[in-house]
Amino acid sequence: MEELAETLPLVKAGKLRALAVLMEKRHPALPDVPCTPELGIDYTHGLMRAWAVRKGTPPDRIKYLHDVIKKALESPVYKKFEQDNHLYARPGYLSPEETRKYWEDQVKFFADVLKDLGYIK
Structure with missing residues (x-):
């Protein structure tokens, strides 16, 4: 669990795989990464x-x-x-x-x- 500003370059470069975003909806910078409610996880954190x-x-x-x-x-x-x-x-x-x-x-x-x-x- 880390801030997007720090991990986004690694995700975009294929060096890190984002499993989910802890948000109510998908993040625009990672449209293919599910948000926690989609995965049945009742937790979000901005x-x-x-x-x-x-x-x-x-x-x-x-x-x-x-x-x-x-x-x-x-x-x-x-x-x-x-x-x-x-x-x-x-x-x-x-x-x-x-x-x-x-x-x-x-x-x-x-x-x-x-x-x-x-x-x-």
Whole structure:
């Protein structure tokens, strides 16, 4: 499991075989590679970039960082960078609350997987 930006050149060169993309639908750069729902796998995962602050950071500073980072990520320059590097697998910006929920859901999902595999009780 790796980011498409890093593996796509290897797949295109025939040095790596993509078995699936962990997305809701096939990726446009790999139209012949199935997505996990097509394979009966109930899991998708897009590229995620996140930022964090120390517990106790004043809310006004968090808001400032949020606003500046959101503006940068929505800029035409960054959007072009996303397209050029296939970093758009999971489009959209998540608020701090949505990001927290996303990571909580991921922790629960992988904890359940590890329990099913017998690695944790």
